[in-house]
Amino acid sequence: MKKAHKVRVGISIGDLNGIGSEVILKTFADQRMLDFCTPVIFANNKLLSFYKKHFKMNINFQGVDDAQKIIDGKFNVVNIWKDNLKINFGEEDKFLGKFTLQSLEAATQALKKGDIDTLVTAPINKNVIQSDKFNFPGHTDYLAKHLGGGESLMFMISQNLKVGLLTDHVAVKEVSEVITPSLIEKKVNMISNSLKADFKVRKPKIAILGINPHSGDNGVIGKEDEEVLKPTIKKLQDKGNLVYGPYAADSFFGTKNYQNFDAVVAAYHDQGLIPFKTLSFGNGVNFTAGLEKVRTSPDHGTAYEIAGKGEADYTSFKEAVFASIEIFKSRKEYEKLTKNPLKKQNKKL
Structure with a gap:
């Protein structure tokens, strides 16, 4: 019998000049997190190496070129761009907003295809991410459209x-x-x-x-x-x-x-x-709530005022990761008990 993999938690990088990178790295710097899930961040090896060096983090990650090549039990980085990016913490940058959107798009597609089990989104700046592809007031509306198109x-x-x-x-x-x-x-x-x-x-x-x-x-x-x-x-x-x-x-x-x-x-x-x-x-x-897939995020924003300073509290992001795992497992149990998938329930609304 094939061994079941740990819950694969996909992570979109969020605003590259905000605190998203810091709270992500702080969360998974604790190796014990890999006992609970397989984290998969959609970004770029070079970018993560920059953040790791800047914040002086002792954390190892595994680069893969495709979400289908995720390695169970490792901190995976799915390389979705090759550009060398200049990071200026605390500044709004519409050019970098394009890469924030690329990360979100790739993570969303991986979630739809089942390459990852849940999605945790790091905070975005709604101003710099706006484009023809992202014309929404926030993550919730974007994901409602791309993950079923129903109410959320x-x-x-x-x-x-x-x-x-x-x-x-x-x-x-x-x-x-x-x-x-x-x-x-x-x-x-x-x-x-x-x-x-x-x-x-x-x-x-x-x-x-x-x-x-x-x-x-x-x-x-x-x-x-x-x-x-x-x-x-x-x-x-x-x-x-x-x-x-x-x-x-x-x-x-x-x-x-x-x-x-x-x-x-x-x-x-x-x-x-x-x-x-x-x-x-x-x-x-x-x-x-209301989506067929599980998505969580921390309850704070990009926090430009402290970005890059190493002062960000990662508790909420860590809680978002654990919440996504628990909700995913709970939903699976519920579907087995009721033999009535959540998809069918939502259609009745």
């Missing part, structure tokens, strides 16, 4: 808190227009399915935060909570879902009410991410 969900996860968003990279003035009963049902179902398949929660209990201050104060501060959220929550409850709310967002986290739920649904980006990062920063992970 920005799901911020940590050991004690999970926050999903109804809207992510949407201007605040447009939030109330975007939130519809259909969207709420889709997102809640995606969170519920993810909690079951990816986190082994048998009967998910989910809280939904109000759209307006004080959840609208019975219609005094906006009508959306009364006319959109409450009827939809009631509909979801009638279908047997343990979904509750809307809760006033200003007190929900301070009173630790979030501890009573398996996940929290926020109406918009900052409503969910500010408390999440306050409570979990450095240990949180950005997980793209």
Whole structure:
């Protein structure tokens, strides 16, 4: 019988002038990481050698020319370009943005083909990566298009808190227009399915935060909570879902009410991410739920202000790696138990 390989964790390099390279190397400088997975970074041997020398890292990597030639149990570098690149830490560089995109494209294709099992994306600068091939507000939208083309969900996860968003990279003035009963049902179902398949929660209990201050104060501060959220929550409850709310967002986290739920649904980006990062920063992970493949990332950005200085905390990236491994394994177990692949579930949404 052929020996099963370790989980192959693909890694896109992120912004070359940011802290991505540092947190990647710091994570895998610990040889014990190779007991848990086979890391595969999509970049270039020369570039990794430069980073290794700059940060004075004692780390070995194996260069391969194709993702199909990955060596199990080694730190693999898939060479996807031959250019010699000049790195200027902390600076925006649209020329280097082309290579950031090449890394993401190659990693995504390898994930689609099954050459890697999961994908962990290092932070990008959304400005320098923009092009005809990448016209998206972030990784989540790009991967939703290239990994199935369906709905996806920005799901911020940590050991004690999970926050999903109804809207992510949407201007605040447009939030109330975007939130519809259909969207709420889709997102809640995606969170519920993810909690079951990816986190082994048998009967998910989910809280939904109000759209307006004080959840609208019975219609005094906006009508959306009364006319959109409450009827939809009631509909979801009638279908047997343990979904509750809307809760006033200003007190929900301070009173630790979030501890009573398996996940929290926020109406918009900052409503969910500010408390999440306050409570979990450095240990949180950005997980793209709803996709047929597993993708995670650290909960921070390129951090130009400290790039190249050796000061970056790699905890969140390391947590993103472990989260991708655990979600991949959990999903496999769930599919075996239910004999109902996640792909089939998502089609029902």
